[in-house]
Amino acid sequence: MSASMSASSLSTAGVLLITVPAVAFGGMTLLAHLTRNIPGYLDNPTRRSLWRAGHAHAGVLVLFALVAMLYVDQAALSEGVKELVRTLIVAAPILMPLGFFLSVVRPRDTKPNILIWLTVLGGVGLGVGTLTLGIGLV
Secondary structure (H helix, E strand, C coil): CCCCCCCHHHHHHHHHHHHHHHHHHHHHHHHHHHHCCCCCCCHHHHHHHHHHHHHHHHHHHHHHHHHHHHHHCCCCCCCHHHHHHHHHHHHHHHHHHHHHHCCCCCCCCCCCCCHHHHHHHHHHHHHHHHHCCCCCCC
């Protein structure tokens, strides 16, 4: 097993690291909503739950995707499939939080709109990407 990463995996990891300040900003935004009692957050349980889920998924999935990049180059997969795996795994920490946030973007939204399906799309991508990577590593 080689300790070095391909240029594709390194650049993908770089993009993931660049997203970390956005996740931190999201956390500060949630904290502001809590401490300043901004209307449409504390008084809207659906929005509050979905935004908390979005922030949590963003943080965990960015970390997960960074770890996964360490394994992509070690998998017995073609270069094209490796690129697909990178894309699918990195799509999850983008699509899933976007679905949570954008599905209740207005303070008065009490039901998720159609954009909640972005969470499903991100989840499917994560499942397919990780399953493919796992098979390639076995």
